[in-house]
Amino acid sequence: MNAISQAENRALARAVLELDVNNHAGVMSHVVGLFSRRAYNVEGILVMPVGDGRCSRIWLQVNEDGRLEQMIRQIEKLEDVLAVRRHGAEHEVFERLEAFFR
Amino acid sequence: MAQQTTETLSGAQITVRLLERQGVRTVAGIPGGAILPIYDALSRSPGIHHVLARHEQGAGFIAQGMARATGVPAVCLASSGPGATNLLTAIADAKLDSIPLVAITGQVPRAMIGTDAFQEVDTYGLSIPITKHNFLINSAEELLEVIPRAFRIAASGRPGPVLVDIPKDVQNQCIEIAAWPEPGVAEPAAAPDPALVARAAAMINAAERPILYLGGGVVHSGAAPQAVALAEKAGLPTVMTLMALGTLPADHTLSLGMLGMHGARYANLALDECDLLIAVGARFDDRATGKVAAFCPQAKIIHIDIDPSELDKIKTAHVGIAGDVATVLKMLTPEVESHLRKRWLSHVNGLKATHPLRMPGVEDARTHYGLIRAVADCLDDEATIATDVGQHQMWVAQAYPLRRPRQWLTSGGLGTMGFGLPAAIGAALAEPERTVVCFTGDGSILMNVQELATAAEEGANVKIVLMNNATLGLVYQQQTLFYGERIFASRFKGQPDFIKVAEGFGIAAVDLDRAGDPRGTLAEALSMRGPVLIHASIDCEQQVLPMVAPGAANKDMIGG
Numbered sequence: 001m002n003a004i005s006q007a008e009n010r011a012l013a014r015a016v017l018e019l020d021v022n023n024h025a026g027v028m029s030h031v032v033g034l035f036s037r038r039a040y041n042v043e044g045i046l047v048m049p050v051g052d053g054r055c056s057r058i059w060l061q062v063n064e065d066g067r068l069e070q071m072i073r074q075i076e077k078l079e080d081v082l083a084v085r086r087h088g089a090e091h092e093v094f095e096r097l098e099a100f101f102r
Numbered sequence: 103m104a105q106q107t108t109e110t111l112s113g114a115q116i117t118v119r120l121l122e123r124q125g126v127r128t129v130a131g132i133p134g135g136a137i138l139p140i141y142d143a144l145s146r147s148p149g150i151h152h153v154l155a156r157h158e159q160g161a162g163f164i165a166q167g168m169a170r171a172t173g174v175p176a177v178c179l180a181s182s183g184p185g186a187t188n189l190l191t192a193i194a195d196a197k198l199d200s201i202p203l204v205a206i207t208g209q210v211p212r213a214m215i216g217t218d219a220f221q222e223v224d225t226y227g228l229s230i231p232i233t234k235h236n237f238l239i240n241s242a243e244e245l246l247e248v249i250p251r252a253f254r255i256a257a258s259g260r261p262g263p264v265l266v267d268i269p270k271d272v273q274n275q276c277i278e279i280a281a282w283p284e285p286g287v288a289e290p291a292a293a294p295d296p297a298l299v300a301r302a303a304a305m306i307n308a309a310e311r312p313i314l315y316l317g318g319g320v321v322h323s324g325a326a327p328q329a330v331a332l333a334e335k336a337g338l339p340t341v342m343t344l345m346a347l348g349t350l351p352a353d354h355t356l357s358l359g360m361l362g363m364h365g366a367r368y369a370n371l372a373l374d375e376c377d378l379l380i381a382v383g384a385r386f387d388d389r390a391t392g393k394v395a396a397f398c399p400q401a402k403i404i405h406i407d408i409d410p411s412e413l414d415k416i417k418t419a420h421v422g423i424a425g426d427v428a429t430v431l432k433m434l435t436p437e438v439e440s441h442l443r444k445r446w447l448s449h450v451n452g453l454k455a456t457h458p459l460r461m462p463g464v465e466d467a468r469t470h471y472g473l474i475r476a477v478a479d480c481l482d483d484e485a486t487i488a489t490d491v492g493q494h495q496m497w498v499a500q501a502y503p504l505r506r507p508r509q510w511l512t513s514g515g516l517g518t519m520g521f522g523l524p525a526a527i528g529a530a531l532a533e534p535e536r537t538v539v540c541f542t543g544d545g546s547i548l549m550n551v552q553e554l555a556t557a558a559e560e561g562a563n564v565k566i567v568l569m570n571n572a573t574l575g576l577v578y579q580q581q582t583l584f585y586g587e588r589i590f591a592s593r594f595k596g597q598p599d600f601i602k603v604a605e606g607f608g609i610a611a612v613d614l615d616r617a618g619d620p621r622g623t624l625a626e627a628l629s630m631r632g633p634v635l636i637h638a639s640i641d642c643e644q645q646v647l648p649m650v651a652p653g654a655a656n657k658d659m660i661g662g
Contacts (some may be wrong), residue, residue: 026226026238033230073411079235080253 013064014043014089017072022080023049023056031058031081034074040067044094055082061094103350106279113242114139114273117206120249124285126177128531130155130164130536134181134618135242135500137208139181139273153531153560156552158185160524163550166201167528170511171486175202175256176528181210186267187228191518194232196375198515199345200322202261204252209238211271225267227655229433232239234262242275247281254286258408261322275636291408294433299304300402300420302380303437306336309402310380311446314338315361318345318514319383319407321399326507329382330354332435337443338380339450341369343390345514346383347640348504358450359459362390363650364496372450373398380404387414387515395657406430460647460662461501467620470494470569470640474501477539477567480625486511486529486538490522490546493526493575496646498541520549523566527553530562537563537628544570554607557633565628566604566635571642572597579645583660593642615637 023028035042046063055057062068068086075084111119117140121129129152133141144152155161158180168176180189186207196203210219211618235255237248245268252264306312320329326349331354333340340350341361350357370392376548379401384390391397394416400600405419406427415423421659423430463469467476475496487502488511489495504510513521513528526540547568557564571578577592588660602609610627614636617623627634649660 026230026236029227029230037231070415072409073415077409077411 015062015064016087016091017060018085019058020082021056021058023054027080030078059093106280110276111559113245114143116242116245118143118147121139124253126150126477127176129179130161130467131179132158132161133592134185136182136210136270142306146280147156156555158188159192160550160553162189162529163521163524165203166196166523168457168532169201169203171508171529171532175204177204182210183223186223186225189280195513195516195518197232197438198280200261202256203263204256207267209267209269212269229265233265236265239268239272242272242277250283250286257288259291273275291426294430298421298423299433303434305378305404307439311376312338312378313373314340315379315381315384316346316349317343317384319427320349321507323426323428325431328428328431335435335440336438337441339372343384346497347499348509349507351505352503360499363431364646365661366459368649368662371453375584376655378402379403383407385412392650392656393654436660454661470497470644471501475623475650476621480628484536486536488522488526488540490542491517491519492546494528494541494543494569519546523548523550524553525559526564527562530564539565541567543575552608558608561632562634566567568637569640571640573642600637609635611635
């Protein structure tokens with residue numbers, strides 16, 4: 001960890017974004033590129049195919065930031081993004097994974 | 103099984119056939135190893151004229167010129183590696199100005215992707231942030247879906263560039279085609295919310311000091327007549343962004359011209375006082391707004407844009423309407439009350455009288471403003487005006503009486519020097535009946551000077567007006583104003599003989615410096631058919647004024 005300790009990091013307000021996307025090479029680059037070009041760190045990423053594998057679901061854990069609303073609108077514009085849902089930090093998808101990161 | 107006529111075609115032939123079906127008549131590009139199959143197929147196309155640019159960036163801007171002049175997606179082609187990287191600037195430029203472009207690049211064969219093969223570069227990865235969407239094709243079948251889709255994406259909603267990267271083996275892959283897809287066309291935008299339109303109308307009706315703020319979206323949407331109708335019915339003084347010039351005729355009584363960094367004082371001062379700003383297809387660009395917190399500080403904001411992500415991006419709108427601006431304006435204007443707005447308009451006219459746009463030397467064709475006006479005096483509204491980027495661009499934006507949407511082709515968002523000449527060639531090829539003028543500077547022209555060869559080869563009806571002050575003028579101006587007059591790397595110590603350069607490329611050239619009657623010489627040069635270079639020296643100490651310092655509020659202007 002860098003300057004921010006794990007405890008401090010957890011204290012930051014978090015948001016969880018749930019994206020339904022087409023499952024092909026490049027989709028992840030399109031999504032994370034929107035964050036990296038704004039120097040907006042993505043804290044956690046999870047992706048798995050859903051159903052018959054034509055679509056995937058991407059879970060993003062990000063810090064709450066004044067830019068988040070704009071980020072969501074930018075993500076919604078991507079051709080391969082079918083839907084974006086915003087959840088609060090309390091969403092359990094990343095919490096359940098914590099065991100793997102100890 | 104029902105009998106079907108099938109043909110066996112290669113990916114390259116399919117690509118070319120799909121372009122033909124799309125109605126593409128002219129493409130610009132440069133061949134190279136990885137796109138040779140497509141060029142081979144193109145050589146046998148009866149319907150498509152290929153313009154051989156001399157640098158891929160030139161090809162990209164020629165396509166942009168076609169797209170900007172017509173509004174129809176235009177196509178550029180390049181090979182893999184350096185061909186593709188050379189295209190990137192033109193693609194990024196199209197992204198920032200929302201220009202519909204389809205760029206087709208060759209790629210090394212699939213089996214060699216990722217091996218650092220000769221002329222291999224990650225075109226897909228490089229183009230992600232500068233395209234509206236991009237594709238790396240995996241099979242010839244995919245082309246049937248992707249090519250029409252590329253045109254659909256480029257033209258739908260907020261237009262933009264789409265890149266299709268096609269590996270060479272996919273170009274050579276033969277498949278049977280039983281049926282062709284429909285050409286890709288723009289999808290209609292979602293209908294605007296009538297309740298929001300009603301609220302916007304009520305705000306306009308209640309406003310005392312409203313201003314209409316038109317952006318490039320008005321051009322893209324073909325909404326200029328609707329914008330003029332709204333302005334006239336509601337009595338709205340109207341400012342335009344650089345991209346929107348021409349949507350309201352420059353000499354219209356309601357026109358305040360361009361706003362922002364190099365707008366007239368009266369335009370920025372009126373904005374400072376307005377109580378309602380109606381932004382239409384505009385994105386609150388920093389060159390337009392100046393310091394955002396001080397932009398229209400007293401105003402409520404109505405923001406109409408086809409791109410929902412533009413709403414609330416820079417300024418939070420009191421009413422934000424997502425939708426095609428022509429559609430929204432058609433709904434809005436009938437709900438707006440007719441208003442003479444005598445008090446506000448007479449106040450604005452007072453601002454115009456007390457803080458006019460000063461154009462020293464405008465009567466003298468040997469000055470910067472005078473030359474621009476002299477060119478305008480020789481032409482009518484049918485002429486298309488392209489510019490490069492720099493002082494000349496801003497002077498033309500201020501002084502040229504633009505009166506028609508799509509009359510004005512300029513690189514606004516990216517501000518790319520080198521845009522002008524190839525864009526003008528593209529416009530001239532797309533609309534050969536028009537005279538296309540390219541105002542350029544001695545800095546800009548050299549950035550794509552090789553396209554003089556293309557202009558000569560195509561006989562493009564382009565009149566290049568080269569305003570030569572032997573400096574990178576805007577840099578020189580900023581160093582003069584903001585860097586203690588420490589002039590560095592902005593003055594050219596050596597310059598080519600531009601007349602000889604043009605003649606060397608096979609282009610007629612006239613030097614207004616040597617003309618006894620510059621207006622007569624100019625008129626003669628502009629009336630010649632085909633490409634002509636018109637050279638005129640101007641004074642490097644002349645600045646673009648007024649000017650809002652970068653980061654300052656628009657009401658705090660320097661000079662002018």
